[in-house]
Amino acid sequence: xxxxxxxxxxxxxxxxxxxxxxxxxxxxxxxxxxxxxxxxxxxxxxxxxxxxxxxxxxxxxxxxxxxxxxxxxxxxxxxxxxxxxxxxxxxxxxxxxxxxxxxxxxxxxxxxxxxxxxxxxxxxxxxxxxxxxxxxxxxxxxxxxxxxxxxxxxxxxxxxxxxxxxxxxxxxxxxxxxxxxxxxxxxxxxxxxxxxxxxxxxxxxxxxxxxxxxxxxxxxxxxxxxxxxxxxxxxxxxxxxxxxxxxxxxxxxxxxxxxxxxxxxxxxxxxxxxxxxxxxxxxxxxxxxxxxxxxxxxxxxxxxxxxxxxxxxxxxxxxxxxxxxxxxxxxxxxxxxxxxxxxxxxxxxxxxxxxxxxxxxxxxxxxxxxxxxxxxxxxxxxxxxxxxxxxxxxxxxxxxxxxxxxxxxxxxxxxxxxxxxxxxxxxxxxxxxxxxxxxxxxxxxxxxxxxxxxxxxxxxxxxxxxxxxxxxxxxxxxxxxxxxxxxxxxxxxxxxxxxxxxxxxxxxxxxxxxxxxxxxxxxxxxxxxxxxxxxxxxxxxxxxxxxxxxxxxxxxxxxxxxxxxxxxxxxxxxxxxxxxxxxxxxxxxxxxxxxxxxxxxxxxxxxxxxxxxxxxxxxxxxxxxxxxxxxxxxxxxxxxxxxxxxxxxxxxxxxxxxxxxxxxxxxxxxxxxxxxxxxxxxxxxxxxxxxxxxxxxxxxxxxxxxxxxxxxxxxxxxxxxxxxxxxxxxxxxxxxxxxxxxxxxxxxxxxxxxxxxxxxxxxxxxxxxxxxxxxxxxxxxxxxxxxxxxxxxxxxxxxxxxxxxxxxxxxxxxxxxxxxxxxxxxxxxxxxxxxxxxxxxxxxxxxxxxxxxxxxxxxxxxxxxxxxxxxxxxxxxxxxxxxxxxxxxxxxxxxxxxxx
RNA sequence: GGGCGUUUAGCUCAGUUGGUUUAGAGCAUCUGCUUUACACGCAGAGGGUCGGGGGUUCAAGUCCCUCAACGCCCA
Numbered sequence: 001x002x003x004x005x006x007x008x009x010x011x012x013x014x015x016x017x018x019x020x021x022x023x024x025x026x027x028x029x030x031x032x033x034x035x036x037x038x039x040x041x042x043x044x045x046x047x048x049x050x051x052x053x054x055x056x057x058x059x060x061x062x063x064x065x066x067x068x069x070x071x072x073x074x075x076x077x078x079x080x081x082x083x084x085x086x087x088x089x090x091x092x093x094x095x096x097x098x099x100x101x102x103x104x105x106x107x108x109x110x111x112x113x114x115x116x117x118x119x120x121x122x123x124x125x126x127x128x129x130x131x132x133x134x135x136x137x138x139x140x141x142x143x144x145x146x147x148x149x150x151x152x153x154x155x156x157x158x159x160x161x162x163x164x165x166x167x168x169x170x171x172x173x174x175x176x177x178x179x180x181x182x183x184x185x186x187x188x189x190x191x192x193x194x195x196x197x198x199x200x201x202x203x204x205x206x207x208x209x210x211x212x213x214x215x216x217x218x219x220x221x222x223x224x225x226x227x228x229x230x231x232x233x234x235x236x237x238x239x240x241x242x243x244x245x246x247x248x249x250x251x252x253x254x255x256x257x258x259x260x261x262x263x264x265x266x267x268x269x270x271x272x273x274x275x276x277x278x279x280x281x282x283x284x285x286x287x288x289x290x291x292x293x294x295x296x297x298x299x300x301x302x303x304x305x306x307x308x309x310x311x312x313x314x315x316x317x318x319x320x321x322x323x324x325x326x327x328x329x330x331x332x333x334x335x336x337x338x339x340x341x342x343x344x345x346x347x348x349x350x351x352x353x354x355x356x357x358x359x360x361x362x363x364x365x366x367x368x369x370x371x372x373x374x375x376x377x378x379x380x381x382x383x384x385x386x387x388x389x390x391x392x393x394x395x396x397x398x399x400x401x402x403x404x405x406x407x408x409x410x411x412x413x414x415x416x417x418x419x420x421x422x423x424x425x426x427x428x429x430x431x432x433x434x435x436x437x438x439x440x441x442x443x444x445x446x447x448x449x450x451x452x453x454x455x456x457x458x459x460x461x462x463x464x465x466x467x468x469x470x471x472x473x474x475x476x477x478x479x480x481x482x483x484x485x486x487x488x489x490x491x492x493x494x495x496x497x498x499x500x501x502x503x504x505x506x507x508x509x510x511x512x513x514x515x516x517x518x519x520x521x522x523x524x525x526x527x528x529x530x531x532x533x534x535x536x537x538x539x540x541x542x543x544x545x546x547x548x549x550x551x552x553x554x555x556x557x558x559x560x561x562x563x564x565x566x567x568x569x570x571x572x573x574x575x576x577x578x579x580x581x582x583x584x585x586x587x588x589x590x591x592x593x594x595x596x597x598x599x600x601x602x603x604x605x606x607x608x609x610x611x612x613x614x615x616x617x618x619x620x621x622x623x624x625x626x627x628x629x630x631x632x633x634x635x636x637x638x639x640x641x642x643x644x645x646x647x648x649x650x651x652x653x654x655x656x657x658x659x660x661x662x663x664x665x666x667x668x669x670x671x672x673x674x675x676x677x678x679x680x681x682x683x684x685x686x687x688x689x690x691x692x693x694x695x696x697x698x699x700x701x702x703x704x705x706x707x708x709x710x711x712x713x714x715x716x717x718x719x720x721x722x723x724x725x726x727x728x729x730x731x732x733x734x735x736x737x738x739x740x741x742x743x744x745x746x747x748x749x750x751x752x753x754x755x756x757x758x759x760x761x762x763x764x765x766x767x768x769x770x771x772x773x774x775x776x777x778x779x780x781x782x783x784x785x786x787x788x789x790x791x792x793x794x795x796x797x798x799x800x801x802x803x804x805x806x807x808x809x810x811x812x813x814x815x816x817x818x819x820x821x822x823x824x825x826x827x828x829x830x831x832x833x834x835x836x837x838x839x840x841x842x843x844x845x846x847x848x849x850x851x852x853x854x855x856x857x858x859x860x861x862x863x864x865x866x867x868x869x870x871x872x873x874x875x876x877x878x879x880x881x882x883x884x885x886x887x888x889x890x891x892x893x894x895x896x897x898x899x900x
Numbered sequence: 901g902g903g904c905g906u907u908u909a910g911c912u913c914a915g916u917u918g919g920u921u922u923a924g925a926g927c928a929u930c931u932g933c934u935u936u937a938c939a940c941g942c943a944g945a946g947g948g949u950c951g952g953g954g955g956u957u958c959a960a961g962u963c964c965c966u967c968a969a970c971g972c973c974c975a
Binding site for chain 2: 873
């Protein structure tokens with residue numbers, strides 16, 4: 001074995017072994033535990049966010065698998081409609097080809113090609129991470145099975161009247177040429193202008209009303225000018241007509257609260273077909289909207305001479321013309337929120353269009369209840385509010401997209417009813433298949449009905465919403481669905497609570513009458529070391545695969561877990577992975593060191609010396625007690641909904657490094673590594689015993705570590721001569737098979753404190769570790785002496801000591817340094833080295849601390865209110881502290897006096 | 901404008917219901933060490949009064965109010 005642990009050699013091997021053994025599949029009679037993966041975009045590449053997200057899931061799944069649950073981590077990928085289509089379109093654009101050149105069928109075939117080529121990439125990357133997904137169940141949102149689920153849901157919601165087709169103001173992306181949902185639009189503060197334009201009165205063109213607008217180019221869609229009813233400046237004008245400049249069209253002046261007298265001129269133009277606020281105003285006043293733009297964001301026939309001009313070009317031209325005509329009253333600079341598409345970054349145009357919608361209120365109400373009643377809970381709990389605030393306004397969901405890549409909406413227009421043409425009033429049927437649609441159309445419209453399927457596809461999130469049950473076979477009644485729905489924990493980031501989490505919850509409730517998971521764990525966002533989001537454009541991303549290659553998957557996983565505290569964002573830089581790498585190396589070397597001495601303790605625990613409690617060495621009893629505590633902490637921390645990953649990782653780090661390696665192994669190494677050929681029978685017996693303890697602790701330790709560091713722990717397990725794989729072995733239970741106990745723990749901790757004292761003195765005199773010093777320990781009581789005496793070797797095995805004497809009330813030897821421990825004093829004779837002046841400084845400093853602490857204690861205890869109000873045990877605790885502090889003060893004073 | 905989060909050692913962060921250390925860890929710094937598992941290591945040391953102010957309490961980093969800075973989400 002090499003002194004450096006090299007992960008590259010073993011990761012691939014163990015991943016293959018696990019898969020071949022079927023270890024990732026649900027197995028055994030245990031209770032089910034299920035996680036569905038947040039499906040990454042099929043053409044995506046693994047980034048640090050994925051690495052964190054999937055490590056968290058893998059830790060949970062491996063933990064539960066070891067606990068004997070029938071675990072399923074359901075994997076899959078998402079077709080990611082807009083994102084994937086855009087990528088392929090960009091690719092085609094490089095070859096000078098537009099999707100329209102290919103036509104729908106050929107284009108979609110191209111995307112499938114792309115999916116085949118890149119679809120495995122992210123899956124393979126998840127494997128590199130160690131993800132123990134059941135890959136035999138890999139799903140894709142456009143698989144036949146999942147598409148069937150999508151059609152089923154669409155038909156059922158339509159039957160219930162919850163999906164409808166209607167003309168509404170929606171967000172239109174002129175570049176992608178599709179409608180968007182509200183959540184797909186990001187509003188960004190942008191520098192713009194606020195223009196004031198004079199609209200002449202129809203009956204008296206010399207009189208004008210001045211309206212303020214940030215979008216003069218939409219004026220040809222104006223249907224009114226609104227003023228506030230309370231605004232004295234304009235009261236006399238309400239009801240009159242004004243003429244839109246540059247046209248012959250006149251529109252009324254109306255009173256509406258939307259007009260804010262404090263903003264601009266207090267009069268605003270109303271353009272219901274191109275502005276969300278104006279749309280509402282239009283509805284209130286029964287005004288018929290006028291569409292003034294084409295779908296490519298050029299102005300239409302309403303715009304007269306500006307027809308065909310792009311919206312931003314037209315804006316400039318119109319402003320210039322108005323100015324020339326003397327109709328521009330003013331312009332001011334202003335920062336305005338501009339809506340952008342979250343994918344194309346194109347400025348989104350509010351546009352009045354026919355689209356498909358989901359009526360949200362009936363679905364959202366039960367979804368809100370599920371969380372309100374705690375049937376699904378968010379961790380951290382504060383995200384409950386995010387969830388509620390989004391669902392509660394009950395805004396209908398625009399689900400149709402004018403894309404080609406996605407689930408085509410299962411609606412068929414009966415074009416034979418409208419002269420073979422698709423018109424606004426063409427009737428349609430909604431069905432699970434073409435055949436069903438034909439049958440239904442025949443029933444309603446006769447056997448000669450001619451059908452044309454809706455060209456629009458569904459929002460990507462429509463299929464994602466079904467993920468927790470569509471992946472398990474719904475709408476069929478599969479055994480997987482019966483066993484694994486509802487799932488248990490959903491692990492995701494806060495960015496998709498709206499898009500995904502909320503929609504899964506209402507879909508699950510609607511179609512399976514059961515919320516899809518009991519816990520939603522929201523983890524933090526990975527940031528770069530400056531606290532900025534990682535992004536391709538900034539080039540500040542850290543590639544997980546590179547990190548795996550450099551530090552190992554285990555190291556990266558462990559580092560991420562130790563950094564993951566309660567939904568806090570993580571500032572990441574590659575150095576952080578060194579912690580994980582060093583830790584893996586530490587464990588590796590401990591095993592490498594002891595392994596040659598383990599014969600007899602390898603394989604089955606039955607081969608080992610039984611652990612006879614009272615006869616065990618103090619350090620053995622202590623490490624077993626500490627192991628018990630660690631088992632308890634890790635188990636409790638990982639259990640949903642606690643999910644304190646960092647706490648679990650931290651506990652394992654401390655136990656492994658400080659207790660197991662630095663203390664326990666250092667104390668026991670001589671006995672463990674005794675040479676069998678030359679050792680006495682007693683030494684051999686002791687060795688057997690020690691080795692058994694070591695093997696027992698190590699075995700449980702690697703099991704506890706396995707969810708965090710699956711590869712190295714499996715490798716160690718094999719080195720220990722086990723045939724059964726660690727991944728499917730058994731999670732240790734606290735308090736079983738342990739011979740540790742509280743008394744051993746207390747004694748050991750006292751001895752470790754004594755060692756600290758000795759080391760501090762040695763450190764103070766910078767004695768090299770090779771130089772032995774005599775140590776005299778003076779206990780205050782014979783009882784303590786009796787307790788410590790048998791374990792003096794703990795001290796001598798951790799420190800190079802010459803003569804070690806433990807006695808009661810010993811006098812301080814000449815030229816010795818003095819130190820304290822609870823219950824006694826320690827003297828280290830340093831003749832020729834001891835510097836009385838230095839010693840005085842050291843002791844005085846300590847005395848100062850002790851005195852000020854004692855004084856504080858005294859003050860606290862002399863406060864009647866404290867003694868009366870505080871619980872008795874707290875007061876007692878303070879009294880004990882004061883006593884020991886006083887004792888310390890006395891001893892230090894004595895030591896100082898002794899120095900002269 | 902509304903909501904949420906953060907502010908603790910030079911840096912990155914822990915600190916679960918207010919009282920067991922005299923506020924901890926890792927990195928960095930300083931001192932010493934080829935102590936035959938590990939220099940991706942070992943031993944030791946220095947360094948913070950917990951963003952500012954006010955309050956509740958016998959007791960506050962921990963609860964309340966307020967101000968400030970930074971960040972995220974929504975409008």
